Amino acid sequence: MVRAPCCEKTGLKKGPWTPEEDELLVSYIQKHGHANWRALPKLSGLLRCGKSCRLRWINYLRPDIKRGNFTPEEEDAIIELHQKLGNRWSAIAAQLPGRTDNEIKNVWHTHLKKRLNGPAPSPKRRSSSARRKSQAATLPQPSWSEISSSVTEASTAVMARENSSSEVMSWNTDNFSSESFSIIDESFWTEPYPTSGRPWNSAAAVDGSEQMQFAFADIPVNDAGMDFWCDLFLRAGGDMLELSSDF
Template identity: 55%
Template sequence: MVRAPCCEKMGLKKGPWTPEEDQILISYIQKYGHGNWRALPKQAGLLRCGKSCRLRWTNYLRPDIKRGNFTKEEEDTIIKLHEMLGNRWSTIAARLPGRTDNEIKNVWHTHLKKKLKQKHTSLDIKTQPYSEPVSYPTHLMKMENNQGLASVSPQRSSSDFSSTGTESSVVTTSENFNKDSSVTFPEIDESFWSETLSSAKNSGMPELQLPFSLDSGFSNNKDIDFWYDLFIKAGDSLSLDLPEF
């Protein structure tokens, strides 16, 4: 793929946005919408790249964005969802109206991670130190040769932490992943789905058809998000005994 020239080389501005630029962007989007981000800055008269405009709008200027500190409930939700989903910030953000993935990511790194570590320390859980769910590379989440699907929120063993208690680097690449043989990933395989379907059926939930075969796996990660979300919601509302994930 041919990489688009960077903003600076195109004579475009980088760095913090000025109130004037914000105003131009807001006025333009209110008037014309944002059908094409790449064309937008040119049409609006902004010396920014489309990507920068999109980010500014989605993370800061959108009218439905909730500003201010996170509530206790929001923090708890993030912690809970992060436990389940790992670093899938956009999926987490979708559950928190008015909050952006960037904001959630920041609050996680600056507050919640520490908070959780402190909690674990205060409970004196020496045998089970706090271990942050590893961000499992999405491109590795696809079924490979129908061998099953790795969890979106695999846990590291305590040996993945250095003796000083600081974290080792997060496994984010397939290279690292392959090197680190100590990492064990629970899998969502066909048993997850068959157990879930069976549990749903026993609870009186209408019979559901999955849009994929249990033999052939998912076509993409959106399937995983969609169907996992659906079953979690269904499980919550029907008090289903879903298989461990």
């Protein structure tokens, strides 16, 4: 089968995003969600391919992204998880709230790998091309039984560290009003979420389809990704069928 290109390349912008583009993307997703990445650029007026929009949102604009340096605890967790999971960056990122797979991947290649392997053998700095060639080294692939046990272990450790203060998570509020992202109270995680107060509602998208829309201003956590919400719901003992019938 011949794969269709991800998007029509002609006329589409590439390279670094401008603040104006960021604003367009954020405001569109706030209003309509991101049910269809391919259609999103057209509907939002962005001259980008859907893939680029998705990446920008996930790696940079998502409000739950934790900015700043990685803590020693996070770095230890990455090393621990990498030993078990290998280069499964998204799986590692899933265990580190607020961190993206891309960010973790970069940190691994720039900091942590060196920490494990020791400093470069030669005192002379290596060229970029030499570094890139060395990155092609193969990595051990663990079994799934190893993965499942270690993930639970590592995530529990990270969660425990995250919960050591009264703040469960902090949010990057650079792009949003301060009222939008108050710190989550401990009770949010321990009490069942009331059906009447669910943080989402249905909204008609520009294309006429019905989409789920989060009420950004009224909830402590907005669209951090369906995986997060589903995981949270399941952890709380919820039933996915019950959840889906509610939409």
